Amino acid sequence: MTEQVSFPDAVQWAVPFFIAAILVEFVWIAIKGRGGRYETRDALTSLIMGAGNIASGFLLGFIAYAFFMWLWQITPLDLGTSVPVIFICFVLDDLRYYWVHRFGHRIRWVWASHVNHHSSQHYNLTTALRQTWTYTFTFMMVVRAPLILLGFHPAMVLFVGGLNLIYQFWIHTEAIRKMPRWFEAVMNTPSHHRVHHGRNARYLDCNYAGVFIIWDKLFGTFVPEQESDKVDYGLVHNIGTFNPLRVAFHEWVSIWRDATQTGLSLRQRLAYCFAPPGYSHDGSRNNSNQIKAKHLARHPEDHGTPGFEGFSASRQNGLADRS
Amino acid sequence: MPLEILLVLVVVGISGIGLMLHLTGRSRMRVLTHDLAWQDWLRHFPDDDVVDVTVSHDGHFALIRTKEVAGLLWSFGADTAARHLLDFDWLEHPEGFEILFHDFSIPRVIVRLDETERRHWRHLLDPV
Ligand SMILES: [Zn+2]
Ligand SMILES: [Zn+2]
Numbered sequence: 001m002t003e004q005v006s007f008p009d010a011v012q013w014a015v016p017f018f019i020a021a022i023l024v025e026f027v028w029i030a031i032k033g034r035g036g037r038y039e040t041r042d043a044l045t046s047l048i049m050g051a052g053n054i055a056s057g058f059l060l061g062f063i064a065y066a067f068f069m070w071l072w073q074i075t076p077l078d079l080g081t082s083v084p085v086i087f088i089c090f091v092l093d094d095l096r097y098y099w100v101h102r103f104g105h106r107i108r109w110v111w112a113s114h115v116n117h118h119s120s121q122h123y124n125l126t127t128a129l130r131q132t133w134t135y136t137f138t139f140m141m142v143v144r145a146p147l148i149l150l151g152f153h154p155a156m157v158l159f160v161g162g163l164n165l166i167y168q169f170w171i172h173t174e175a176i177r178k179m180p181r182w183f184e185a186v187m188n189t190p191s192h193h194r195v196h197h198g199r200n201a202r203y204l205d206c207n208y209a210g211v212f213i214i215w216d217k218l219f220g221t222f223v224p225e226q227e228s229d230k231v232d233y234g235l236v237h238n239i240g241t242f243n244p245l246r247v248a249f250h251e252w253v254s255i256w257r258d259a260t261q262t263g264l265s266l267r268q269r270l271a272y273c274f275a276p277p278g279y280s281h282d283g284s285r286n287n288s289n290q291i292k293a294k295h296l297a298r299h300p301e302d303h304g305t306p307g308f309e310g311f312s313a314s315r316q317n318g319l320a321d322r323s
Numbered sequence: 324m325p326l327e328i329l330l331v332l333v334v335v336g337i338s339g340i341g342l343m344l345h346l347t348g349r350s351r352m353r354v355l356t357h358d359l360a361w362q363d364w365l366r367h368f369p370d371d372d373v374v375d376v377t378v379s380h381d382g383h384f385a386l387i388r389t390k391e392v393a394g395l396l397w398s399f400g401a402d403t404a405a406r407h408l409l410d411f412d413w414l415e416h417p418e419g420f421e422i423l424f425h426d427f428s429i430p431r432v433i434v435r436l437d438e439t440e441r442r443h444w445r446h447l448l449d450p451v
Binding site: 009012013015016018019022023026030037038039040041042043044047048051054121122126232234237238239240241242243246247249250253254294295298 | 324329332333336337339340341343344345347349350366367369370397399400401402404405406424427428429430432
């Protein structure tokens, strides 16, 4: 075992850089008159969510860390902390990020934590800091278990995870349209991530990447930004509050209310907790597939275009009267 | 990083950015017109068939009637929020109406209406 492995807490050290970059983006938008929008209460809510995220790390981080250290005790493997190992750890942890993020959009229990990152109708550098307070309760730390069992030290895994989050900061901007082609091909960029924040039917459930966009291309979830379909930021059902407590907990409260209604079967209760967001036992809500199908019923010309491959409006029952 | 320094950075950073945005006019609420409200409603609910739109005098609230159900659209910072009037309570308020959606992501909306509007909105919602 490597003794006394210690890595800096990268996210905390990045705070001054975050503040400076927000000022630069704001001034840039003010001078150029394009490249994004800022709104006082929206930005404040995002910043407070970011501060709360760091605070929740102080308060609850020990749970994940204890779990990781337990795994570290039982694994016979130790890859050390050489630079190539750190690099491989970074890449594998980015793959881990892709799947956690994908679960975050497809399992309501995890979505309850991640939803707040998407709850702003704006898209600027402050949006990047609109982070969850409740990640610990999703139990998604288990997705990191294979990394530690493979011999990557927990402190190193957390360090590269911090670098991953810092990378994702700068892509939350409309001020950069496109990066060079080779960069757009391999890396997650403002353009790719704008798409991920879109509530347009076309852009639902895609571009889950953290640092490398190649995971989306590999697993079939990549949708390029379309000139003809401007990204509309936010949630399918946008929230109507700037109160950070409500932003942090609203989906957990909804899960509770839905799953504890009277007259549901156990299967329906579990579906309210773990099915993709938009599930309802009485068909009164739409999940992303149904939203895409309804969009195609209204806009048949979009059949087969990016984001709608493999979808057909007719697959969705009860649409005939709408189209 | 020492906790005290982090704390000072966060507090000064957040309040500084908030102050800067407010002083440069970024706190302005979206002002709705008839057409903007119509368009915003369809942005929130693309499946709806809008029948008519009534915008309040200050341009911050709109009552939307669709083929199926009525809805409320209101200025939410520089944007709008919207909900169907399905599961809600409707209370009299000195400034107009207070609407309580049974929804944790929207505490309540106080719809500011003058006397004439108040009668009109009540009438629009009544025949249901
Ligand atoms: Zn996401
Ligand atoms: Zn994001």
